[in-house]
Amino acid sequence: MAPLEGLGFVVDWVDRAAYWREHPAEVARLRARADARALLIARDMPVLHNSERLDSLLPMSEIEALGGAQVEALLGLAPSGAPIFAALLPDEAVEMRSDGSDGFFDRRILVVPGRDDLKLVDLRSIAVGGLLPPDQTAMLAAAKALMHWHARRRFCSNCGSPDDVAVAGWRRDCKVCGATHFPRTDPVVIMLAVHGEACLLGRQPRFPKGMYSALAGFVEPGETIEAAVRREIREEAAVTCRAVQYFASQPWPFPASLMIGCFAQAESRSVEVDRVELEDARWFSREETIALLERRHPDGLMAPTPMAIAHHLLKRWAYKGIEFSE
Ligand SMILES: [Zn+2]
Numbered sequence: 001m002a003p004l005e006g007l008g009f010v011v012d013w014v015d016r017a018a019y020w021r022e023h024p025a026e027v028a029r030l031r032a033r034a035d036a037r038a039l040l041i042a043r044d045m046p047v048l049h050n051s052e053r054l055d056s057l058l059p060m061s062e063i064e065a066l067g068g069a070q071v072e073a074l075l076g077l078a079p080s081g082a083p084i085f086a087a088l089l090p091d092e093a094v095e096m097r098s099d100g101s102d103g104f105f106d107r108r109i110l111v112v113p114g115r116d117d118l119k120l121v122d123l124r125s126i127a128v129g130g131l132l133p134p135d136q137t138a139m140l141a142a143a144k145a146l147m148h149w150h151a152r153r154r155f156c157s158n159c160g161s162p163d164d165v166a167v168a169g170w171r172r173d174c175k176v177c178g179a180t181h182f183p184r185t186d187p188v189v190i191m192l193a194v195h196g197e198a199c200l201l202g203r204q205p206r207f208p209k210g211m212y213s214a215l216a217g218f219v220e221p222g223e224t225i226e227a228a229v230r231r232e233i234r235e236e237a238a239v240t241c242r243a244v245q246y247f248a249s250q251p252w253p254f255p256a257s258l259m260i261g262c263f264a265q266a267e268s269r270s271v272e273v274d275r276v277e278l279e280d281a282r283w284f285s286r287e288e289t290i291a292l293l294e295r296r297h298p299d300g301l302m303a304p305t306p307m308a309i310a311h312h313l314l315k316r317w318a319y320k321g322i323e324f325s326e
Contacts, residue, residue, distance in 0.1 A: 006306030008127035009141035009251045011134045014076035014084060021168040027074050030083035036060050037082055039075070039143040042089040042120065043096070044151070044255070045110055046140050048132075050119035056136045060085070066093045066112065071150040073169020075142055078135075086143035086169065088150055094120060103206035123253060127307040138251075145253040146170075149183045157181065188257045189228045190216035192313040193239055195266040199289055199317055200237060202273070202281030210301045212292060214310040215281070216259070229262050237281045238272035241265055243324040247316065250309040261309045263317065265324045289318040 004010070020026045030036060037057035040047035047066075049055040063069050069087035078084050093112065100107035106122035123144055127137055146169065156163045156174035163181065166173040172181040192214045193200040201212040217232035219225065226244040233239050241264040250259040273281045284292065292303040293315055304310045316322065 004248060004306075004309075004312045006130075007248075007250060007309060007312060008134075008307035009138050009253065011138040014078055014135075014139065016076040017074060017083075018170075021074060021170055024168075027168045030074065031060060031072075031085060033083055035080070035082040036085065037078075038063055038072075038085045038087045039140055040066070040087050040089055041144055041147040042066075042094040042112075043091055043108070043110060044144065044148055045094075045106065045108065045120045045122055046126065046144065047089070047094070047112065048119050048121055050117055054119065054121070054131050056132055056140055057084070063087050063089075066115075071147065071165050071169060073143075073146055073150075075139060075146075084139060086146055088147040104208060128305050141251050141253040145185070145251070145256040146183055148253070148255040153181060184256055185251075186257045187219040187225070187228075188216055188252065188259050189219055189225055189232060189262060190214050190259050190310060190313070191229045191233065191244070191262040191264050192310075192317055193233050193237075193241055193264045193266045194317055194322060195269050195283070197286050198269060198283040199286075199314070200233070200239060200266065200271065200281060201284055201289075201292075201314075202236065202278045204277070205279045207279075210297075210299075211304060212280075212284070212301055213304050213308075214261075214313050215278075216310075218257075219260075225260055225262065229264050233264055233266070236274045236277050238274075239270065240267045242267060245322065245324055247313060248309060259309050261313050263313070263322045263324070286318055289314055293318060 038060050039056050066089055070090055071088040073086045075084045075086050094110045095113055097109040110120040112118045126132055156179055158179040159177040161176040163172040163174045202215050203212050215236050219228040229244045230241050233241050243265040245263045247261040252259045269283050291297040295302050303314050
């Protein structure tokens with residue numbers, strides 16, 4: 001499939017160099033190289049260098065300058081060959097000046113005291129605004145998701161003892177009970193139910209005003225992607241679907257999901273909204289969906305921006321249509 005233009009976090013940016021992860025001496029050698037760079041995360045927010053333009057790739061010396069890292073991970077090798085690390089700074093490295101978060105955008109104002117050349121920007125704003133080159137945004141997605149996991153897994157979930165960072169930041173090992181813990185990625189299905197010339201969209205109360213999107217939900221244990229798609233649409237809108245077709249996927253580091261985009265073939269256009277999950281859900285005609293995408297809907301309604309896979313599900317169906325293979 002052709003790359004989806006503007007979709008965030010999906011650049012195949014790097015050789016992940018997994019073959020070095022179990023070789024500490026080699027990881028140390030890579031870390032000591034002059035071209036090694038670090039992506040810094042503090043309190044779940046990327047720390048960027050802010051001069052003529054924003055840059056997420058900082059010299060390794062910044063880690064020590066900012067008080068040392070709680071965790072470091074080898075993310076891989078950039079196309080230039082430069083080693084790329086992720087580092088989790090202690091919470092005390094940054095100060096929170098205010099918090100205007102609205103459940104959608106992270107609107108905390110975080111600063112590094114005495115360092116006007118550094119700026120903390122939440123990753124959703126970076127992706128929506130195109131503030132960094134796509135490959136850096138993709139690297140940050142990996143760094144943020146991985147460091148989010150480390151920050152909350154300092155104790156073994158099996159026996160409760162403190163555990164240790166292992167294999168270059170890609171595992172945590174418990175010396176007491178011997179358990180090994182791997183970073184999580186949580187699968188989420190996001191699906192566009194279609195019926196002839198109409199598609200089903202909903203809005204969650206936390207969405208920006210006027211935004212309608214594809215329905216979504218976590219895949220549960222013991223469930224296939226197809227079953228999760230059918231279940232979520234049935235639960236949230238009481239719509240029964242037959243065929244389910246995979247479209248594309250997207251890493252979604254809020255905090256650590258993989259969005260699995262699908263189309264679903266609805267049996268009818270009846271709809272009954274689950275008001276606990278959704279503020280509204282309804283069918284939109286193809287013309288209306290195009291108006292949402294092009295931001296000219298008469299009621300001021302809109303689709304998500306191109307950084308999100310929902311935009312591309314809508315776009316594919318609205319402009320090209322979709323054939324279901326039963
Ligand atoms: Zn343990």
